[in-house]
Amino acid sequence: MNKNLSYQRRMRLQYASLMVPALVLFTVGLIVPIIMCFYFSLFSWDGFAAEKVFLGLGNYTQIVHDEYVMGTWKFTILFAVMNSIIADVGALLLAVLLDSAIRARTLHRTLVFIPCLFSSIVTGFVWKKIYSVVLPGIVESLGLKIYTQLFGSPNTVMAGLTIANCWQWIGLWMMIYLAALQSISPEYYEAARVDGANAVQRFFHVTVPMLMPAIITCTVGLTTGALKTYDILVTATEGGPGRSSNTIVYYTFNAAFKLKQYGYGSAMSVSLIIMLLIVAVVQLKLFSKKEVQL
């Protein structure tokens, strides 16, 4: 008995030793920066001066009163909501569509998937050219007058970025839904059909419940992905026109490295971290309730 116990302890120590590299790298590369972020957010600091001025929660009260930051938050949240809903529903519907009996399914799937192999700065640049050069050319030769420069006005920049962002990412999440669809046994559909359910009813009462684990993965992934948007803005809008398309990450990057407001930037990062955690916890809670009901 005693020998057995010490054997188990030795095994456990050996297993633990395998985790040392990951624990060290992860702690240094992610956990320490999170703690640093909280610490810096309490100071006014330019990043280089030896003296930091302690502000307490001063940076946070300034954020609440800063019109630009609030505008940035509004844009970030709206962008995340729009993108996660459109891309999630789009990916699910496309997966069902490209899993149906249509011809040339592989070709269709490949075309939808390819955009996610490009860098986001490519997406931003290409769609900027489409909106500013290609579409105006097409509209003109059709003799129509439609405003196509979606990145050029604060009112349409959100729509323009959403189209570009969904174009890039829908394919990736569609692949996950497609994979999950394969694991649903056809018997469920057969049973539903026997009970007289039409295609729409089968979708909502068989497909959606069976895909719940995949839906959770995709929704959480899409929302956090949209909340951290940065790369696409660098080439698409540079946060413009004016300041109309700044996300929190984009604004923080500029506050820190262009304006040297390290303390203020850190406070914004902290607010983003809190936001990300709240969103993830709320979504997981909501979805796990749904799963229990099945």
Add this chain to the structure above:
Amino acid sequence: MKKAKAPKPKYTWSTFGLQLIALVVALFFAFPLVIIVNNAFKTTRELAMNHPLSMPEQFNFNNFANAWKKLELGTAFANSFIYTGVSVVIIAFVCTITAWAIARGQSRFFRFSRVYFLIGILIPAQALCLPIYLLWNRMGLTNSKLGLIALYVSTGLSFGIFLQTNFMKTVPIDIEEAACIDGCNVYQTFFSVVLPLLKAPMATLIITQSFSVWNDYMLANLMIQSKFKRTVIIAMKTLFSTTTSDYATAMAAIILSATPIIVLFVALQKQFIKGMTIGAVKG
């Protein structure tokens, strides 16, 4: 997992309707790709004078040669291959041993570790660019190849460990127990028994991480200033930021930069899809 092949459903009028919708969708997704390829072969004069949808007058590869020379893509490609290759191999290995330890070690410490690593999925490195830069600067790791690789590894761990622990649940423990009935240690078990079983999920991890490391702009831009250490994506960005009307070269550069990733995807497509099924769906 495998199910009997169902008889092919009949092609009805409603299928035809779906086919039309699929065609429209495919056109939307293909349109920007067509624009990239089409413009990559045009001259500056054609860009300015001709209709944006017109075909290039002749297919020559001048833009590609230009992009290669202007951006010194030889160096940039070598750098990108090093960053991607080294960090992805390290990620795949470290994530696999960690996930295996989490799955097999049975105590509170391992359950806690699983949640601890999940923090990295919820809080992405993008939100932490500022403290990461300061920390790396303090350690002398900014503008260094080693520093960027370390950053890619530490930010890639969470997703990898998440994917691998999900896969571990499908690996039966019996084989390991049988192999080590006479009490060989954990390291021998891992290398002689477990590692060969895990080739497939490791391949999945290698592909997904290669995509994100190769295409990363933000972290590379944050860390690397030297022209001799920059990645393909950073080099390409210099063509995007200029306001010149010669974006044909930029389009050619886009094709060049995406080629390795597209080749990798085509080569390992089956493996990738299989891994996504197991890792992401059975979570």
